[in-house]
Amino acid sequence: MAVISYIDAVTQALREEMQRDERVFVLGEDVGVRGGVFRATDGLIDTFGPERVLDTPLTESAIAGVSIGASVYGKRPVAEMQFADFILPAVNQIISEAAKMRYRSNNAWNCPLVIRAPYGGGVHGALYHSQSVEKIFTGVPGLKIVMPSTPYDVKGLLKSSIRDEDPVLFFEHKRCYRLIKGEVPEEDYTVPIGKAEVKREGTDVTVISYGLTLHFAQKAAEELEKEGISVHILDLRTLVPLDKEAILEAVAKTGKGLIIHEDNVTGGFGGEISAVIAEEAFFELDAPVRRLCGPDVPSMPYSPSLEKEFMLNPEKVTNAIRDLAEF
Amino acid sequence: MAVISYIDAVTQALREEMQRDERVFVLGEDVGVRGGVFRATDGLIDTFGPERVLDTPLTESAIAGVSIGASVYGKRPVAEMQFADFILPAVNQIISEAAKMRYRSNNAWNCPLVIRAPYGGGVHGALYHSQSVEKIFTGVPGLKIVMPSTPYDVKGLLKSSIRDEDPVLFFEHKRCYRLIKGEVPEEDYTVPIGKAEVKREGTDVTVISYGLTLHFAQKAAEELEKEGISVHILDLRTLVPLDKEAILEAVAKTGKGLIIHEDNVTGGFGGEISAVIAEEAFFELDAPVRRLCGPDVPSMPYSPSLEKEFMLNPEKVTNAIRDLAEF
Amino acid sequence: MGNERHKTLGLSDEQVLDMYRYMLLARKIDERMWLLNRAGKIPFVISCQGQEAIQVGAAFALDREKDWLCPYYRDLGMVLVFGQSARDQMLSAFAKAEDPNSGGRQMPGHYGDRRFRIVSGSSPVTTQLLHAVGVALAAKMDQKDIVSFTSFGEGSSNQGDFHEGLNFAGVHNLPVIFMCENNKYAISVPVEKQLAGGSVAARAQGYGMPGVQVDGNDPLKVFEAVKTAADRARCGQGPTLIEASSYRLVPHSSDDDDRSYRRTEEVEEARKNDPLVQFQKYLQETGLLNKEKEKLLDQEINKEVDDATDYAEQAPDPDPAQTYTHVYAE
Amino acid sequence: MGNERHKTLGLSDEQVLDMYRYMLLARKIDERMWLLNRAGKIPFVISCQGQEAIQVGAAFALDREKDWLCPYYRDLGMVLVFGQSARDQMLSAFAKAEDPNSGGRQMPGHYGDRRFRIVSGSSPVTTQLLHAVGVALAAKMDQKDIVSFTSFGEGSSNQGDFHEGLNFAGVHNLPVIFMCENNKYAISVPVEKQLAGGSVAARAQGYGMPGVQVDGNDPLKVFEAVKTAADRARCGQGPTLIEASSYRLVPHSSDDDDRSYRRTEEVEEARKNDPLVQFQKYLQETGLLNKEKEKLLDQEINKEVDDATDYAEQAPDPDPAQTYTHVYAE
Numbered sequence A, B: 001m002a003v004i005s006y007i008d009a010v011t012q013a014l015r016e017e018m019q020r021d022e023r024v025f026v027l028g029e030d031v032g033v034r035g036g037v038f039r040a041t042d043g044l045i046d047t048f049g050p051e052r053v054l055d056t057p058l059t060e061s062a063i064a065g066v067s068i069g070a071s072v073y074g075k076r077p078v079a080e081m082q083f084a085d086f087i088l089p090a091v092n093q094i095i096s097e098a099a100k101m102r103y104r105s106n107n108a109w110n111c112p113l114v115i116r117a118p119y120g121g122g123v124h125g126a127l128y129h130s131q132s133v134e135k136i137f138t139g140v141p142g143l144k145i146v147m148p149s150t151p152y153d154v155k156g157l158l159k160s161s162i163r164d165e166d167p168v169l170f171f172e173h174k175r176c177y178r179l180i181k182g183e184v185p186e187e188d189y190t191v192p193i194g195k196a197e198v199k200r201e202g203t204d205v206t207v208i209s210y211g212l213t214l215h216f217a218q219k220a221a222e223e224l225e226k227e228g229i230s231v232h233i234l235d236l237r238t239l240v241p242l243d244k245e246a247i248l249e250a251v252a253k254t255g256k257g258l259i260i261h262e263d264n265v266t267g268g269f270g271g272e273i274s275a276v277i278a279e280e281a282f283f284e285l286d287a288p289v290r291r292l293c294g295p296d297v298p299s300m301p302y303s304p305s306l307e308k309e310f311m312l313n314p315e316k317v318t319n320a321i322r323d324l325a326e327f
Numbered sequence C, D: 001m002g003n004e005r006h007k008t009l010g011l012s013d014e015q016v017l018d019m020y021r022y023m024l025l026a027r028k029i030d031e032r033m034w035l036l037n038r039a040g041k042i043p044f045v046i047s048c049q050g051q052e053a054i055q056v057g058a059a060f061a062l063d064r065e066k067d068w069l070c071p072y073y074r075d076l077g078m079v080l081v082f083g084q085s086a087r088d089q090m091l092s093a094f095a096k097a098e099d100p101n102s103g104g105r106q107m108p109g110h111y112g113d114r115r116f117r118i119v120s121g122s123s124p125v126t127t128q129l130l131h132a133v134g135v136a137l138a139a140k141m142d143q144k145d146i147v148s149f150t151s152f153g154e155g156s157s158n159q160g161d162f163h164e165g166l167n168f169a170g171v172h173n174l175p176v177i178f179m180c181e182n183n184k185y186a187i188s189v190p191v192e193k194q195l196a197g198g199s200v201a202a203r204a205q206g207y208g209m210p211g212v213q214v215d216g217n218d219p220l221k222v223f224e225a226v227k228t229a230a231d232r233a234r235c236g237q238g239p240t241l242i243e244a245s246s247y248r249l250v251p252h253s254s255d256d257d258d259r260s261y262r263r264t265e266e267v268e269e270a271r272k273n274d275p276l277v278q279f280q281k282y283l284q285e286t287g288l289l290n291k292e293k294e295k296l297l298d299q300e301i302n303k304e305v306d307d308a309t310d311y312a313e314q315a316p317d318p319d320p321a322q323t324y325t326h327v328y329a330e
C-alpha cells in the first residue's frame, strides 16, 4: 500500500469519485486553477474541466445554496468552504435547507451533497483560521458529520460521504493535511459513516477523540505505556450519527473515560458524549468522565505564546490521562 | 404587585429602559407601527418615535451587523429577530463579530447589544416557527444567553441584558407569551444574569429546566406530590454563563437529576449540563442523570398529531420524573 | 385594450380562458381557506390574493413538462397550473397525511411536489433563489433545455441570498428566471422603508442581466415578460430579473391585522386593479366570456373547492409515528 | 498632467507631499514585512501594494479627528494616515503584547484602534460594511457631523452583507461611504468569474445612491471622489458607493503563489501603473519632489521602518495568561 498524506487522500477520493460518477462535481473559492488554497483540489480542473471544477464567487451562502439546488436536481456536488470558519455565512442554507429538505418534503426530495471544510488550529491561523465549528451542526438532525483523523479514513469516508443520500459535513483538520501520513490501498474502498474505531486496546483509561487530538492521544499512550499505564483509544471518525455502542463498549473496558477535542469545552460535542456515557454506562464507571478541550475563549489567538496556550498537545494529553489513571 | 403576562414584561422592560437611557433603541422587522408580529414592541413607536423604534428591511444579517456597529459607537441596540428560526442568516455576524469583538480587540471595543427572539413550539408554527436555537450559540464564548420562564424574570433579566456590557441573546418562549402570567413589581428592579433559581424544594428528584418546560415540571411536581414524590426544581434562567454551583447544589439535594428542554436531545444544551454533573457531582448521584428533550428530528411538524408527538407536556414530564424517582 | 392582444402573444382563446380559470380557482381556494380559518378549522392561511395574474401568467409562459419551479408561499396560482389540484391544497391546509407537499409537516403555502418539479420550499425567505440557481447550473451541465424559475417578495429581495444568487447566475450565465412579486408590503413594512432605490428590477443591471418591470395585474403582460425571459434562457442568453407590481389585497396571513399599518381606503383603491376583475373584463370585451359562461365556471369551481374541502377534512391525520421518519434515507 | 491639479482640489503642496510620504511609508512597511516573512521571522503578511493611492487618497478626504473607519485587511495606508505608526504595524506583525490592534491576538492587517476610531475588524470578509452602517446610523441619531467609511475588495462585494448593508444605508439615507478597492482578483479568481456585470459601481443604482468609478492609481482622483461623497454624507444626502480600480501587485498573501493563476507579464504590465511611481512623477513634474528630497525621504522612512522593526522584534510576547482575558467585561 502507498503511504500518502491526509490531504492527498482528499484529492484522491475526489478524483476517483469524479471518475466513477459523472454527477459528482466540485465547487468553491479558488478550487479551480489554484487547486484550492490548501491544494486539496490540485489538478482536478485539468482532468475534469471548469464545468466540473467550479471557481465560485466569494459567497458561501451561494456555494451551499447552489449545491442544494444542484443536488435536488440529481447532481452530487462536493462544495469546499475555504476555511471552516467561513461556513458561518452559509449556516442558514445548511441548517434551514439541506438538513430539513428530506424531512419537510416527507421524503420526496433529498440533498445528496458534501461540504468539505478545513478546520482546527496550530497553524498560526489566529481567531478566524483556526476554529472548530462542529458544535454548530452536531445538534442539527438531518446532517451527517464526519471528522476523520487518518489518510485511510479520509479517503474511505469521503467516498462514503459522496455516495451518501443525505447532506454530509466533512471536516478536515488542516494541521493534519501534511503532518499525518498513512497507508491507503490502491483499490476502491469505503469506510462506513457512523462507525467509530478502536485505535488501541488498553485497560486503565479510555480516551475518546477525533481529528488531530486523536494523534496526541496515540503519542501519549505510547509514553504512558512506559509508565505502566494502559490506554484504550477510540477514534469517533463520525460525530453524527454517533456510534454510541462503540463508546459504551470502549468505556466499559476501563471504567474511566476521557473525552478530548480541540473545540472549546462548554457547549462542545464532548458534553454530548459525556452525557451519553453518564446515562447509559453509569454503573460501569470507576471515576467521573472528564473532558480535555480547548479553553472557553472565543477562538485561538495569533501570537505563538497564546496559540500554544490554547492548543492541546501530547504533553497536556499525557498529563490528563495520567491524572485520570491515578484517580 | 401587578399580574402581567410574559410578553407584557418584555414590553415594559423595553419601555422603561428606553426611558431610563436614551442610548437604548429597538430595531427589527415590523417592530414599528405594527408593534411586532407578537406585539412585544406595541406602542413604543408612539412614545419614542421612528428614530428609536426602527422598522428594518427584511435582512437579519443587517439587523445584527448594524446593531454591532451602533453598539461599538456607544448605543444600546435591542434587536428583534421575528422568530428565533430566522436568526440563522445572522449567525456569521453574531458568532464572528459580536461574540469576538472584545476578545479580538484586546478589550478596546465591545458590543453592548441585545438580540431578542421568540422561540419554541406548540403554537402550530411548523418546522420554521417552532425551533429552539440555543444550542447554536451556547458553545460560543463571548455571548451570554438568557432564557427566562416567568414575567418577573423576563423583565428583570431583559433590563440586566440591556445594561450589560456584552452581547446577550435573549430567547423568549413564544408559547409563554400570553399563557404565562405572574407578579411583577411596579418599581425598577433587575435579575442578575448567570443566576439560576430554585423554584421548588424537594428530596426525591431534581429537575433542571428553563422556558416552557419549566412550567411543565412545576405542574408535574404538584401532581407527583400527591403520589408522595418530592421534586426539586431548578430554573436555569441563564444558560451562559452557566450557574454550575446552583446545578451541583440542586443535584446534591436529591441524588437524581433530570434535565428537561424542548430542543432535541443530541447536541442540545442538556448534554453540557449532564456532563457538568457527571464531572463534578458524580459521587452525589444515586442514579444516572437523564435528559427529557425533543426528539432528534429536524424540527416540529405542523400537523397537530405530529406536533403533539414532538412537544413535551406535563404528562410526559410527570412520567419521566416518576420513572427516575422509582429508579 | 386591443381585442387580439392574447393572439399576438400566441395564446389561443382556449388558453386565455384556461388562464382565467386557474386564476379564479386560486382565488376561490384561497377565499375558502380564510373561511375555514375563521371557523377554527385550519390554523393558518397565507394568500395569493392580488397576485394571481403574476403566478398564472408566468406559469403559462413556462414548459409545464420540463421546467422547474422554486416558488414562494403565495404562489398558489403557479402550482395549480403546474399540476397541483384543489384537493392537494386542502390536504395541505388541513395538514393531512396525504398532503403531497409535506405529508402534513409544513404549513400551507410551503409548496413542493416532485411530480411537477416543484422544489420543496421552507419559511426563511429568499433561500429558494439559490436552489433555483443550482437547478439551472445542473441543467446547464447536462445541456438540458430547461428553465429554472423562482419567485419571491420585494421585501425578500433585500436578503443577502438575493444578491449572491443573482450574481452567481450572472457569472455563469444560467437559465434561470428571478421573479419578484412586488405587492408593496413586507408584512407591515411598506416598500419605501424596505427597498432602497425603490425598484427591484433596477438591480438587474448590477448583475449584467436584463431587469424587466411589468404590470403584475395583467396576466398577458406577465406572460410576455416571462416568455421572453424563458426564450432567452433556453437559447443560452442567461438569467433575467422580472419585477411584477401588484398589491396584497388581504392581510399578510391569518395571523395578521393589516389595519394597524395601512388604511382601508388604500386597500379599497387597490381592489379596483384586482387582476381577476380586470382579466374578466378583458375576456368579456373579447367576447370569450359572458354572464352565462361565468356562472357555469363559478359553479364548476365552487364544486371543485367543495369536494376538495370535504375530501381533505375527512382524510386521515398523519400517524404520530411519522414524527420520526425521513430524517435520513431509510 | 495639469500642474495645479492638487491645488484645484484644495490640497496644499505640503499636503500632497504628505500623501506621498504616507504612500511610501505604507509600501516600505509592507515590503519589510515580506522580507521578515521570507526570513522566517513573522508567519504571515497581507499586502497593500498597488492600493496605496486609494487608501491614502481616501483617508485625506476624511476628517481624521472625527470620522470613523471600518477598513479591510489591505488598508495599511489608510490606518497610517488616521494615526497608526510604523511601530504599531510591526508590533502587530510580530504579534507582540503592545500591538494596539489586538494585543497580538489577530493576524496583521486586522486593524482596530480606539484612539483613531478604527473599528476592530475580523477575517470573514464584508462583515465590516454592516458595522459601518451601524456607526452611521448611530451618528445620525446623535445628529453628529460624522462620516462612516468602509472598504472591501471586489470579490467581497458579492457577499450577502454587501447587499444588506447598502440597502440599509440607502433606506435610512445614512452618512456612510462604501469604497470598493477593485484589484482584479479575489485570491485566484479574476473579476470576470467573480462579479456578474463586471462593475461594482453599477450596483449603486439598485440602492438609489451614486455609484462612482475612479482610477485607484491616482490618489488625487480618489481624494476628489471621497471628498464629494463625504460632503454629501455630511449634509444629509446619504451614502455613496465608490469603486476604485487598481491591481494587486503581489500575491494575495505570504501563503499564496500567484504564478498558478496569472502570468508574470500581466503583473509586469500592471506595475507600469504603480500608483507610487505615478504619483512620484506628478510631484516631480510639479516641482515638489527632486532626487535630493526623495533620497532624504527614503532615508527617513527606512529609518522609521528599521526602528519599528527593531522595537517590535524585541518587545515582549503576550503573557500566556492573556489567552483567558477579555472574553467578557471584567
Ligand SMILES: Cc1ncc(C[n+]2csc(CCOP(=O)(O)OP(=O)(O)O)c2C)c(N)n1
Pocket (backbone or CB within 6 Å): B029, B058, B060, B082, B086, B089, C074, C123, C124, C125, C152, C153, C154, C155, C156, C157, C181, C183, C184, C185, C186, C187, C248, C252
Ligand atoms: C429570513 C426570514 N425572516 C423573517 C421572516 C418572517 N416573514 C415572513 S414573510 C415576511 C415578509 C415578506 O415580505 P415580501 O418578501 O415582500 O413577501 P410578501 O409576503 O409581501 O409576498 C416576513 C418578514 C421569514 N419568513 N424569513
Ligand SMILES: Cc1ncc(C[n+]2csc(CCOP(=O)(O)OP(=O)(O)O)c2C)c(N)n1
Pocket (backbone or CB within 6 Å): A029, A058, A060, A082, A086, A089, D074, D123, D124, D125, D152, D153, D154, D155, D156, D157, D181, D183, D184, D185, D186, D187, D248, D252
Ligand atoms: C467569508 C470569507 N470567505 C472566504 C475568505 C477567504 N478569503 C480571504 S481574502 C479572500 C479574497 C478576497 O478578495 P477581494 O474581496 O477581492 O479582496 P482582495 O484580497 O482582492 O483585496 C478570500 C476568499 C474569507 N476571509 N472570508
Ligand SMILES: [Mg+2]
Pocket (backbone or CB within 6 Å): C153, C154, C155, C181, C182, C183, C184, C185, C186, C187
Ligand atoms: Mg411584499
Ligand SMILES: [Mg+2]
Pocket (backbone or CB within 6 Å): D153, D154, D155, D181, D182, D183, D184, D185, D186, D187
Ligand atoms: Mg480583489
